[in-house]
Amino acid sequence: SYELTQPLSVSVAQGQTATITCGGNNIGSKSVHWYRQRPGQAPVLVIYRDNNRPSGIPERFSGSNSGTTATLTISRAQAADEADYYCQVWDSSAVFGGGTKLTVL
Amino acid sequence: QVQLVESGGGVVQPGRSLRLSCAASGFTFRTYAMHWVRQAPGKGLEWVAVISFDGDNKYYADAVEGRFTISRDNANNTLYLQMNSLRPEDTAMYFCTRDIILTGYWEYWGQGTQVTVSS
Numbered sequence: 001s002y003e004l005t006q007p008l009s010v011s012v013a014q015g016q017t018a019t020i021t022c023g024g025n026n027i028g029s030k031s032v033h034w035y036r037q038r039p040g041q042a043p044v045l046v047i048y049r050d051n052n053r054p055s056g057i058p059e060r061f062s063g064s065n066s067g068t069t070a071t072l073t074i075s076r077a078q079a080a081d082e083a084d085y086y087c088q089v090w091d092s093s094a095v096f097g098g099g100t101k102l103t104v105l
Numbered sequence: 106q107v108q109l110v111e112s113g114g115g116v117v118q119p120g121r122s123l124r125l126s127c128a129a130s131g132f133t134f135r136t137y138a139m140h141w142v143r144q145a146p147g148k149g150l151e152w153v154a155v156i157s158f159d160g161d162n163k164y165y166a167d168a169v170e171g172r173f174t175i176s177r178d179n180a181n182n183t184l185y186l187q188m189n190s191l192r193p194e195d196t197a198m199y200f201c202t203r204d205i206i207l208t209g210y211w212e213y214w215g216q217g218t219q220v221t222v223s224s
Binding site: 031033035037041042043044045048049054086088090093094095096097098099 | 149
């Protein structure tokens, strides 16, 4: 079955740029979606189809996807960005990465 | 505005059944595919099942195939998940989500309903 690999944790200083990766076999050929989940809350879509932002998501959030790695980039990180982030694709079924805990220092 | 409200969760013994509901409002329910996604305590997200806008097509994760049944009532804007032969590993928060197609992305989520399978 298809697998997505994310780092368990990423730390970033407030105001700096955070990068969260999502690795998968030839993931560049798939559409990647990213979700943010704060503790005790439902997930929120932050990027869809590799690099598109839903309405209400700041321009600070961007995505890219090529080869074997998709990347979520959060510019000018804020305390409110602290959360778990999940990448997701479709293979024979929906597949999520294991999630990355983003800490803003 | 789009609202998805899950209900029906609770504590149930292994081997028993439970039916979850998801009441939808703020959009034309009958034109959207719908999914269930779950999250075990302290764990990541796991897709469970999807149903097409008209109910004709249904797909399941291997972990629930043959035990869970997804269905919908378009007249009453409600999505269901019938869960039979429940196991402790089915313990999770269950979310319903809306999708434009069967294999898209999920912009709208409910707040979830907790299912605990324990003796």
